[in-house]
Amino acid sequence: DIQMTQSPSTLSASVGDRVTITCRASQSISSWLAWYQQKPGKAPKLLISKASTLESGVPSRFSGGGSGTEFTLTISSLQPDDFATYYCQQYYTYWTFGQGTKVEIK
Amino acid sequence: QVQLQESGPGLVKPSQTLSLTCTVSGGSISSGSYYWSWIRQTAGKGLEWIGRIYTSGNTDYNPSLKSRVTISVDTSKNQFSLNLRSVTAADTAVYYCARGTNRYCDSNSCYGWFDPWGQGTLVTVSS
Numbered sequence: 001d002i003q004m005t006q007s008p009s010t011l012s013a014s015v016g017d018r019v020t021i022t023c024r025a026s027q028s029i030s031s032w033l034a035w036y037q038q039k040p041g042k043a044p045k046l047l048i049s050k051a052s053t054l055e056s057g058v059p060s061r062f063s064g065g066g067s068g069t070e071f072t073l074t075i076s077s078l079q080p081d082d083f084a085t086y087y088c089q090q091y092y093t094y095w096t097f098g099q100g101t102k103v104e105i106k
Numbered sequence: 107q108v109q110l111q112e113s114g115p116g117l118v119k120p121s122q123t124l125s126l127t128c129t130v131s132g133g134s135i136s137s138g139s140y141y142w143s144w145i146r147q148t149a150g151k152g153l154e155w156i157g158r159i160y161t162s163g164n165t166d167y168n169p170s171l172k173s174r175v176t177i178s179v180d181t182s183k184n185q186f187s188l189n190l191r192s193v194t195a196a197d198t199a200v201y202y203c204a205r206g207t208n209r210y211c212d213s214n215s216c217y218g219w220f221d222p223w224g225q226g227t228l229v230t231v232s233s
Contacts, residue, residue, distance in 0.1 A: 032210050034219040043202055043223035050209070087153060091210060091217040094168070097153035
């Protein structure tokens with residue numbers, strides 16, 4: 001199984017801050033990684049595919065990077081709507097998700 | 107656009123079978139090169155992929171659940187279903203259905219991201 005580890009588990013930030021979430025894979029997954037945003041009581045929403053491809057309609061303040069085993073999700077200027085939990089997911093071999101990073105208001 | 111909706115009992119007794127159905131609307135379940143998956147979420151284990159089915163009937167299951175899971179598809183009803191047998195309290199979760207894309211293929215199979223997802227349904231296993 002490919003394990004996905006996110007850090008930090010919780011991130012406290014203010015509106016306007018630049019925030020970065022890291023996701024590490026237990027083996028190389030090339031660029032086969034997606035990022036999702038989940039709000040309480042809702043399903044995960046796809047933000048980024050293939051490590052860095054922004055989905056249609058997703059604000060440009062979101063960006064993804066990395067390849068191999070280390071990946072990042074960056075929000076360039078945190079907005080009120082961005083307070084949520086973020087998950088990475090590999091699709092190199094079957095599917096596994098990171099444990100999530102909760103972005104909360106500082 | 108395509109939308110997915112889960113349905114089924116919210117309470118299942120231990121040792122019984124959990125059965126859920128996902129209804130696809132806004133498009134045919136058979137169109138495009140997609141597969142249809144079940145994913146669950148618990149506070150303890152987070153998001154866990156359960157299995158997937160193509161409209162051809164081909165399936166893949168999470169090895170940790172394979173002995174207890176069956177996923178089926180009914181293209182005439184634009185639905186696919188999940189059966190999870192011999193449930194315990196550890197199977198209490200929010201269950202999601204989702205559409206998957208073929209974006210990367212190895213020698214055995216194809217994989218991709220999930221989009222869209224259903225809204226999710228909470229299933230509690232308790233006597």
